[in-house]
Every structure is written in C-alpha cells, then in structure tokens.
Amino acid sequence: MTYFNQIDFNELTDVDQSIYGYISNNIEKVPYMRVREIAKESHTSSSSVMRFIRKIGFDSYNEFKYSFKETNSEPETVSQRQEILGVNNFSNDVYEVMEQVARLILQAENIVFFGMGSSGAMCDYAARRLATIGFNAHSLTDPTFPLYQKLKNTADNIVIVLSITGNTVEVVEAVNGYKNLDDFKIVAITSDKTSNIASMADYILAYRVEMIHLFHFNDMTSQLPTVFLIEELIDKVKNLDDEY
Template identity: 30%
Template sequence: MFRVEQVKSLNDLEMEVYQYVTKNYDKVKYMRIRELAQEAHVSTSTVLRFCKKMDCNGYAEFKVKLKQHFEKGKEISATDDVTEVIDFLKKTTSEEFEKKLDMLTEVIVRANRIIFVGSGMSGIVAKYGARYFSSMGKFCLYIDEPHYPTESRFFENALVIVFSVSGESNDTIGHVIRFKEQNCQILSVTNTENCTVAKLSDYNIAYYVTYTRLKVYDITTQMPAISIVERLGKKLYRYTSEGTDHTSN
C-alpha cells in the first residue's frame, strides 16, 4: 500500500504515524482521526498531512484504502492445485511442442555465448538454467539483478534467454532493450505470448498457467519454466553429442 517515494517524503512526525499504522493495521481501520493522533503522539493536522502524502484526500479515504488493502491480503490464499501443471506437461508431449523445442535447440546450439536473465523468482530460474545448460556442455552466464552492467562487447551477438512470468517487469524489459541494442537474439519464456517481453523477442515459448499473487508477491508456479529448461537442456546435450537427428527423441 505504501510506495517507497511516499515513505521517503515523510517528516519525523509523519513517520510516527506511518510506524503506528504499519504495526497496528487491525486497530487503525476502526479508529477515528483523533484516536490515531493520540496513539501516535501527534496532532490531527499531522495525520491529515500524512494521508495527503499517501495520495488520499482525507482520513476517511485513507481508512477505506487501508481496509481494502487489509482485506485483499486476507482473501488471497495459496492453493496446491497441480491440474494446470499436469495439463502443461501433457501439452509438452505433443508433436507441435516438440518441433518448437527442436527449433529452439538449434538456435541455442548456434549461439557462441548464452546469457540467462530474470528477476525475482524468474531470476532463480535463470540461475538454474545457466547451471543446467553448463552441465550439458554449453557454458552459460546468468543475470538476476536489474542494475547489472551489460554495456560490454562481451555481450554483443549473444543469445539471451529471458524468464518473466508477466513479461511486463520494467527491469526485465530494460535488460531486453539493452541487449537488443547490442545485436543479441532474445529467446523468452513467459506465461503468455501477448506481453511486452514476448513481443520484443526473436523467439518465445509460453506456458499459460493462472497468475497467483500473495499480497504484493507473485507466487505463480515456476514448474513449467523449469520443465522447459530441462527439456531444452537434454535436447541440447543429445544434439551436440549425437547429431541433429536426435533432438526429438
């Protein structure tokens, strides 16, 4: 609910209100403005200034937003339904999916350098992908933080394999744009092909599962992305060790 720039704008007294609110969500949503001011040891004017900096016209609007935020967090639950993952794994055995994996394997084989990219949970998958492909004989690097410097001739003409569930992360999109400016090919693994990262990519493979968020955190399953990594890695190994006729075995 509270953005970084909002919190940074608070003075010492307003920070007292912020500290009290964050520690007492359950109480504050029922408090009148005078009660909150008394508990936070500030004036009602300070509370109103705090509300304004939180983009609220007054204390009443602030309480509404606070209640919505609190109840939204309570409503969301993490389920362990694996139906979609099972459906995805079944789809990967189709002839069409096999052909796409074979085509992507050929792209990977031709690449002199491979960089795996992702942030958050997708960054963990990127790290796993680089380690997995390296185990298959194709040395790779990974980038899992947004401000990693990529203005280097080393990255020119590399194949960049990008992981992003939403395909709309500003950090990941920024990396993709910078890599494209260095003539890199982009292969993206996203939840849907109708996203910015996929549209910026030379190649895309999408897996289509339900987005799942727990408050502000994306907890969408990464099992399809990991499955794609492993399928491509094993095809890569067979391709390089046995020849091109064995990619679909």
C-alpha cells in the same frame, strides 16, 4: 499462522490483537463470517474489524475473505500440479521452436539466462544445468549489468529471457537494448505471447499458468512450466550435441 507473517505486532493495538487472536484460532470459520460476526466473537466492533483489515493491506472485507480463504486452503494435490504441465497449457509449436533454439545454443559463444525475482532463481538453475553439459552459460539477474559491453567483442550470443508476465519494466528496458543487435538472438520464456518481451523476441517458448499473488504484491505463481521448458530445452541440446 503464515497468513500474518508480515504484520509488525508491535504496531497492533489491544483491539487489533483481540481480532487477530480470534481470526488465527478460527481459520476455517472466518471466510464464511460477516464483519459483525467477527466483531461479536472477538468482543470488538465492526469498525475495529475493518480498520484491522485495512491495516494488513486490504481495501475491502470481500477482498480479505477471498485472499484469506485462498491462503489457508488445502495445498494443491499432485494431480492438480500435474495439470499445470498439461499439453493444453503450452503453445502448439513449443517443440518446434525448442528444436530451433537448441540448435542456436549449439553454435552460440555465450548463452545468458536473464530474469528477476523468482524468474531470476530459474535463471541460476538453467545456467548451471546448461554449464554442466559443457556450454558457456551465465545467469543474469541484475538489469543494470553492462551485458552489451561485456559481450561486444563476441559473436553468436543468445539471451534467454524468463518472465512470467513478459512485462516487467526493468527486464523490458534491458532487453530492448539487445533486440536489434546482429550478434544477439533473444528467446522469451513467458506466459504471455503478446507481452512486451515476446514482441522483442526472435523465438518464444510460451505457456499458460494461473497468476497467484498474496498481499497484493507477493508473487506465488507456479514456476513449474518454466522448469519444464528449461529441462526439455537443455535435454534437447544435450541430445543434439551427442549426435555430433
């Protein structure tokens, strides 16, 4: 059962294991049960159930039930995923801005895709895709990398920052070092047009997406909008390049 994949079972008491065993074998029932019902069925006590719930990272039973139900619900259908890419989930000027950014890329000496976590994985994908069509593209996922020193003797540099929230502290601090440099243009691909990253950007490709987190800190937010914008942007660059 993937829901409990972060538990260290060596730390579970016999009582904890009884509770775990009942929950894992009754996935469909648990979101609709009360604490005392789980205690009764697992032959434990309500206080033991609550201790187990707190041990796996939840502050309340309601929080546990909601997260448990979301984690073990049916996967999104194709049509639900298609809705993520609906026209209403992107800013009205997205293609206008994309055209401007694509023309900048055509003239750029260096294009750096910068992000962390799952956004970092998108940077690797974007840089590889852009390099494939002949552009000097790089992926940067380490905010401490001396990018300015590396590029200080170059001109026409573009930093394309990928951040779902637009407020990741390490990314914000790094981008802040480039925002007022004449040889750098900053493009933000983010879900929040009012975020710190967006406020420092020269161009913003914005989208809307539901934030999803498991166990408080595991980010499961879809990157489909980011992939869509990356592919549309790079296709635009290729089409403009072919015209010359």
